[in-house]
Amino acid sequence: AQTVTQSQPEMSVQEAETVTLSCTYDTSENNYYLFWYKQPPSRQMILVIRQEAYKQQNATENRFSVNFQKAAKSFSLKISDSQLGDTAMYFCAFMKPKSGGFQKLVFGTGTRLLVSP
Amino acid sequence: ETGVTQTPRHLVMGMTNKKSLKCEQHLGHNAMYWYKQSAKKPLELMFVYSLEERVENNSVPSRFSPECPNSSHLFLHLHTLQPEDSALYLCASSQDAARYNEQFFGPGTRLTVL
Numbered sequence: 001a002q003t004v005t006q007s008q009p010e011m012s013v014q015e016a017e018t019v020t021l022s023c024t025y026d027t028s029e030n031n032y033y034l035f036w037y038k039q040p041p042s043r044q045m046i047l048v049i050r051q052e053a054y055k056q057q058n059a060t061e062n063r064f065s066v067n068f069q070k071a072a073k074s075f076s077l078k079i080s081d082s083q084l085g086d087t088a089m090y091f092c093a094f095m096k097p098k099s100g101g102f103q104k105l106v107f108g109t110g111t112r113l114l115v116s117p
Numbered sequence: 118e119t120g121v122t123q124t125p126r127h128l129v130m131g132m133t134n135k136k137s138l139k140c141e142q143h144l145g146h147n148a149m150y151w152y153k154q155s156a157k158k159p160l161e162l163m164f165v166y167s168l169e170e171r172v173e174n175n176s177v178p179s180r181f182s183p184e185c186p187n188s189s190h191l192f193l194h195l196h197t198l199q200p201e202d203s204a205l206y207l208c209a210s211s212q213d214a215a216r217y218n219e220q221f222f223g224p225g226t227r228l229t230v231l
Contacts, residue, residue, distance in 0.1 A: 004159065033217060043205065044120075045222040091160070095217060102148070102172050102214035107160040 002027045004094050006108035013082045013115055020067075021077045021111045023092030029053075033095040034068065034075045035105070040088040048090070051075065082115045089113075119143055121223035123208050129229045130198065138193040138226045140208030146221075148214030149191040151183060154205040154225070166191060167214035198230045 003026045013019035025034070032053045039045040051059045051068050058066050063083075067076045079086055092108040121142045130136050142149060151163040165173035166185040180202075182194040191208055205225045212218040 009157070037222075042224065044224045045207065045209075047219055050219075097217055102165050102167060103211075103217050104162060104173075105160075105220060109157055109159050 002029075002032075002094050002096060002106045004092050004106055004108035006090075006092055006111050008111045009109070010112045010114070013079075013113065015082055015084060015115055015117050017082055018078060018080045019082055019113065021079075021090050021092075021113065023075045023077070023108060025073050025075065025092070025094050025106075027073070027094065027096065029096050031097060033097070034066075035093040035095070036064070036066070036075075036077045037091040037093060037107075038086075038088045039091065039110075040085075045091070049077070079113075084115050084117065087113060087115045121208055121210055121221050123206075123223035123226050125226060126224065127227045127229075129231065130195070131231050132198060132200075134198075135194070135196040137195065138206055138208075138228075140191040140193075140223055142189055142191075142208075142210035142221070142223075144210055144212075144221060146210040146212050147188055148211045148218075149185060149188070150209040150211075150220065151191065151193055152207040152209065154207055160207070164193075165214055172214060195228075198228075200230050203228055203230045 034051045036048040038048045049061045063080045089110045091110045094106045148167045153161045163177045164183045169185045184192040207225045208223040209220040211220045
């Protein structure tokens with residue numbers, strides 16, 4: 001079974017600085033998807049960024065980028081120029097494509113990020 | 118309303134009560150999901166519906182009973198719950214459950230069982 005581990009329960013960063021959230025996962029699959037979701041205090045979870053395992057290039061979305069190390073099964077999220085609105089819980093998630101059935105998202109326990117002025 | 122909405126946002130109930138959580142998606146999606154979010158635990162998938170048919174029941178106790186009357190609405194009926202069922206219950210939807218599609222989440226219902 002796939003598992004996702006986020007070893008940092010809480011992180012703090014000052015506004016305008018850069019922070020990296022770590023995520024590791026365990027799978028024997030070669031093709032899969034990885035995601036970072038953000039859950040602000042208002043609780044609506046939104047997708048921040050996703051990475052297809054077959055793509056070597058790291059995904060980037062504005063100030064958010066990932067460092068995907070497939071061999072190490074590591075998928076960290078870097079937030080540049082942190083803003084107060086980045087304060088949230090961040091969840092790393094894994095999905096293995098499969099034919100038929102449904103696509104199941106496996107989540108980590110989350111990292112609470114606090115951005116301070 | 119846009120996206121995925123959930124009502125109520127907060128619910129307090131006793132162990133003998135019967136209540137229902139409601140989820141509605143305005144995205145034209147065909148798949149809907151219930152998740153349970155407890156503190157310091159990964160999100161737990163509870164149920165998946167695809168085209169109003171349940172495709173997954175992830176070993177959830179029978180005191181949780183889902184209902185999907187159409188592709189836009191999903192309910193979670195609750196009865197004789199336990200205090201350990203207190204959690205944030207999230208609804209999500211996606212275009213298609215069988216292929217990769219982004220899941221869109223609602224704001225959740227914070228449930229407290231006394």
